[in-house]
Amino acid sequence: MFGFGTEYEGLAFWLPLIWAGLLAVAVAMYVIVDGFDLGVGILFKGAHTENWRDRMMFSVAPIWDGNETWLILGGGGLFAVFHVAYAVLMPALYIPIILMLIALIFRGVAFEFRFKAERSKFLWDNAFFFGSLLATFFQGMVLGAFVQGFANDGRQFTGGTFDFLTPFSVLTGISLIFGYGLLGATWCVMKTTGELEIWARRMAVRFLVATIIAMAAVSLWVPFLGRQIETRWFSWPNIAFLAPIPLVTAYVAYRLFRDLEEGRHYRPFFLAIGLFLLGYLGLGISLFPYNVPPNLTIWDTANTVNSQLFALVGFAIVLPITFAYTAYAYYVFRGKVAEEISGGGYGYH
Amino acid sequence: MEFDALLLSRIQFAFTIAFHIIFPAFTIGLASWLAALEFNWLRTGNPLYRTLFRFWVKVFAVSFGLGVVSGIVMSYQFGTNWSRFSEFTGNVLGPIIAYEVITAFFLEAAFLGIMLFGWERVGDRLHFFATCMVALGTLLSAFWILSANSWMQTPDGFAIENGKAVPVDWFKAVFNPSFPLRYAHMVLGCYLTTAFAVAGMSAWMLLRHPHDAPETKLAASRRSLSMALWFATIFVPVQILIGDLHGLGVLKYQPTKLAAIEGNWDRMANMPLRLFAIPDEVAETNHYEVGIPKVGSWVLTHAFDGVVPGLKEVPRDERPPVWPVFFSFRIMVGIGFAMLGIGLWSLYLRLKGTLFTNKPFLTAAMIMTPSGFGAVLFGWFTAEIGRQPYVVYGHLRTADAVSPVSAQAVGATLIIFIVVYAFVFGFGSYYLAKLLRRGPDPVEDIRGDDLGKKPKRPFSVPDEGLEGRPGHRAQPAE
Numbered sequence: 145m146f147g148f149g150t151e152y153e154g155l156a157f158w159l160p161l162i163w164a165g166l167l168a169v170a171v172a173m174y175v176i177v178d179g180f181d182l183g184v185g186i187l188f189k190g191a192h193t194e195n196w197r198d199r200m201m202f203s204v205a206p207i208w209d210g211n212e213t214w215l216i217l218g219g220g221g222l223f224a225v226f227h228v229a230y231a232v233l234m235p236a237l238y239i240p241i242i243l244m245l246i247a248l249i250f251r252g253v254a255f256e257f258r259f260k261a262e263r264s265k266f267l268w269d270n271a272f273f274f275g276s277l278l279a280t281f282f283q284g285m286v287l288g289a290f291v292q293g294f295a296n297d298g299r300q301f302t303g304g305t306f307d308f309l310t311p312f313s314v315l316t317g318i319s320l321i322f323g324y325g326l327l328g329a330t331w332c333v334m335k336t337t338g339e340l341e342i343w344a345r346r347m348a349v350r351f352l353v354a355t356i357i358a359m360a361a362v363s364l365w366v367p368f369l370g371r372q373i374e375t376r377w378f379s380w381p382n383i384a385f386l387a388p389i390p391l392v393t394a395y396v397a398y399r400l401f402r403d404l405e406e407g408r409h410y411r412p413f414f415l416a417i418g419l420f421l422l423g424y425l426g427l428g429i430s431l432f433p434y435n436v437p438p439n440l441t442i443w444d445t446a447n448t449v450n451s452q453l454f455a456l457v458g459f460a461i462v463l464p465i466t467f468a469y470t471a472y473a474y475y476v477f478r479g480k481v482a483e484e485i486s487g488g489g490y491g492y493h
Numbered sequence: 494m495e496f497d498a499l500l501l502s503r504i505q506f507a508f509t510i511a512f513h514i515i516f517p518a519f520t521i522g523l524a525s526w527l528a529a530l531e532f533n534w535l536r537t538g539n540p541l542y543r544t545l546f547r548f549w550v551k552v553f554a555v556s557f558g559l560g561v562v563s564g565i566v567m568s569y570q571f572g573t574n575w576s577r578f579s580e581f582t583g584n585v586l587g588p589i590i591a592y593e594v595i596t597a598f599f600l601e602a603a604f605l606g607i608m609l610f611g612w613e614r615v616g617d618r619l620h621f622f623a624t625c626m627v628a629l630g631t632l633l634s635a636f637w638i639l640s641a642n643s644w645m646q647t648p649d650g651f652a653i654e655n656g657k658a659v660p661v662d663w664f665k666a667v668f669n670p671s672f673p674l675r676y677a678h679m680v681l682g683c684y685l686t687t688a689f690a691v692a693g694m695s696a697w698m699l700l701r702h703p704h705d706a707p708e709t710k711l712a713a714s715r716r717s718l719s720m721a722l723w724f725a726t727i728f729v730p731v732q733i734l735i736g737d738l739h740g741l742g743v744l745k746y747q748p749t750k751l752a753a754i755e756g757n758w759d760r761m762a763n764m765p766l767r768l769f770a771i772p773d774e775v776a777e778t779n780h781y782e783v784g785i786p787k788v789g790s791w792v793l794t795h796a797f798d799g800v801v802p803g804l805k806e807v808p809r810d811e812r813p814p815v816w817p818v819f820f821s822f823r824i825m826v827g828i829g830f831a832m833l834g835i836g837l838w839s840l841y842l843r844l845k846g847t848l849f850t851n852k853p854f855l856t857a858a859m860i861m862t863p864s865g866f867g868a869v870l871f872g873w874f875t876a877e878i879g880r881q882p883y884v885v886y887g888h889l890r891t892a893d894a895v896s897p898v899s900a901q902a903v904g905a906t907l908i909i910f911i912v913v914y915a916f917v918f919g920f921g922s923y924y925l926a927k928l929l930r931r932g933p934d935p936v937e938d939i940r941g942d943d944l945g946k947k948p949k950r951p952f953s954v955p956d957e958g959l960e961g962r963p964g965h966r967a968q969p970a971e
Binding site (some may be wrong): 210212233235237241458475477 | 554558559561562563564565566568569570571572573574576577579580582583584585586587588590591592593594595597598599600601602603604605606608609610614615626659660661664783896897898899901902906908909913917921924927928969
């Protein structure tokens with residue numbers, strides 16, 4: 145494939161490609177669905193009233209658990225089929241991964257504890273906000289560290305504990321906060337009404353501007369990482385095929401801005417997802433076929449053919465069913481959240 | 494003892510998994526308990542069951558939330574702290590863990606939302622279906638993770654190539670020798686954990702409520718106490734039997750672990766059943782041993798002169814630490830027999846008709862509330878410490894499984910985990926205690942379809958805290 149993996153034949157060539165595609169879908173699913181509920185948490189601090197915070201939290205309460213399951217699939221999937229990548233990446237990302245998990249613990253328990261608290265409610269408001277914010281920041285750092293690459297001997301990580309920490313990974317960490325904030329804000333536009341919706345619209349515009357600036361900054365920084373990623377984009381004939389991606393991104397961003405101004409409810413959220421997918425595509429083009437940049441490819445890190453096949457059989461059967469009932473769960477909780485929560489359709493039980 | 498990355502990683506893993514296992518051990522049983530309550534409610538229309546469902550689902554929601562967040566940590570720790578383990582086992586355990594995610598976690602998560610929030614939106618039947626799917630999800634999750642755990646105890650269906658385990662026969666790998674009985678033992682252990690927690694909390698509510706408390710409140714507690722105790726009375730003996738069969742497997746596949754469990758240094762026939770001893774690993778003997786002659790051999794081999802392996806048969810560096818294994822096992826078994834006693838006592842009181850009024854019994858049942866958690870934890874200590882010094886029995890030593898991370902990094906995260914878990918667990922227990930103090934709130938005798946028309950007192954609605962001002966709604970803080 146594009147001159148990579150040529151030493152592999154038959155299933156040993158195709159299975160890692162299929163799996164790379166499947167895991168790319170899983171990670172994209174995670175980034176989108178947990179992206180918006182983490183984004184709701186990022187916006188949480190700015191909400192004007194208790195009622196707003198209740199409604200924002202309620203808009204994601206029935207589904208956040210399923211959203212976070214994609215994160216487990218990301219980690220579990222990597223272990224399942226690219227176990228060498230898992231074994232190299234996890235120790236290399238030890239600090240940001242563990243801190244991300246800790247942050248997720250705080251925001252996860254906030255869902256249950258906040259509604260049971262009286263005097264300590266502020267504690268869980270903060271747990272939800274800071275948990276969401278920091279989980280996002282560390283995920284962004286993981287992304288930045290991934291683009292930078294990892295020292296390894298082909299089987300294990302050989303670098304230092306703080307290799308991940310660079311100005312670039314700090315930038316990607318902050319960028320992701322803007323991006324998830326945009327997803328969360330457009331989600332609130334879609335799921336809420338009244339003053340809250342109007343406020344969410346305003347926040348969405350701000351986060352959109354910040355996201356665009358951040359995307360540009362990250363893109364401009366990449367050539368300075370010395371990974372020669374830019375040659376892939378700017379060499380002929382690649383540039384002819386790839387030039388539309390930034391152009392489409394610019395158009396989507398413009399359309400999103402207009403939609404928010406025009407008072408559309410649903411489309412901004414899906415355009416924000418589109419923006420994310422375009423960025424994700426750009427990342428994929430930059431890094432393929434390395435899943436441990438700069439040197440290990442999906443073929444180098446894959447499990448044995450037998451092992452990949454066993455997992456694939458299960459995924460082929462179960463994943464469509466998973467998609468179906470996950471979609472059903474979203475369908476059950478469709479529509480806008482009631483303004484008076486306990487009186488409307490969102491009462492517990 | 495040097496606090497290197499290995500030791501710190503072991504402490505961190507032991508701490509985080511011991512913390513995690515408490516919640517699945519409870520929610521596996523609770524999910525099925527909720528399904529049973531809802532089934533009874535739909536079948537009989539008796540509002541008592543609905544009252545109970547709505548009470549226990551709150552307990553479930555808190556426990557499940559804690560289980561989820563502490564569980565995500567586990568799925569990453571294999572890599573962050575045990576990357577050489579991941580490298581060695583990835584071809585085999587990777588797909589097994591992935592099966593757990595796609596068959597169980599998504600099922601639980603998707604239907605949990607409907608179970609907690611969706612009753613009015615989907616109606617009774619679909620809601621019951623959702624509850625059943627959550628229960629099924631917990632059982633499937635236990636299936637895969639125990640398969641992986643059992644493979645580490647009794648690996649099968651694989652070959653070693655290039656220093657890594659590669660799968661040869663998936664059926665043998667998944668259904669490895671110790672898996673079926675371990676799964677039965679664990680699931681039943683979780684069910685009994687729930688049964689004793691439900692029984693104990695119900696007993697507590699009966700004890701503390703004066704008899705002039707609302708009749709429905711007392712009736713609900715009586716019903717849950719009775720149901721939980723029926724389950725315990727019937728299944729504790731079954732569990733003891735399964736445990737015994739499981740022990741035969743340990744004797745066959747992990748003789749050194751068995752020797753440590755028994756505190757047996759020399760291979761011998763006519764082994765006593767050691768009730769107490771202080772194992773001495775340096776002198777390779779026991780002090781202050783109290784035992785019943787020959788019974789140990791009989792329990793393990795079902796023959797009084799059966800031969801039991803000894804620790805001295807393997808070099809010292811092949812042995813697990815003896816005394817934690819020896820005592821953990823005895824604590825687990827002790828709790829099991831205490832449970833048996835409660836079951837028999839409850840049967841006797843039922844015949845006399847004083848089950849709900851006998852104060853000593855209710856007090857004993859209350860004291861037994863955490864007994865299942867204790868049994869599960871000490872059972873795990875026995876199994877996991879008994880597997881040492883191996884992480885994959887006979888193939889990969891724990892010392893060779895650790896990640897190339899610095900001791901400082903692991904030390905720092907370990908401290909963070911301890912502080913954060915103590916904080917979160919503290920508040921979780923506090924909110925659970927609040928729930929229990931309030932007890933089940935009687936609900937009107939209505940079906941889900943009519944709920945919208947009646948006043949409700951739903952759990953966790955944002956404008957009504959637990960300490961509760963029934964009928965009074967807080968004003969939005971505008």
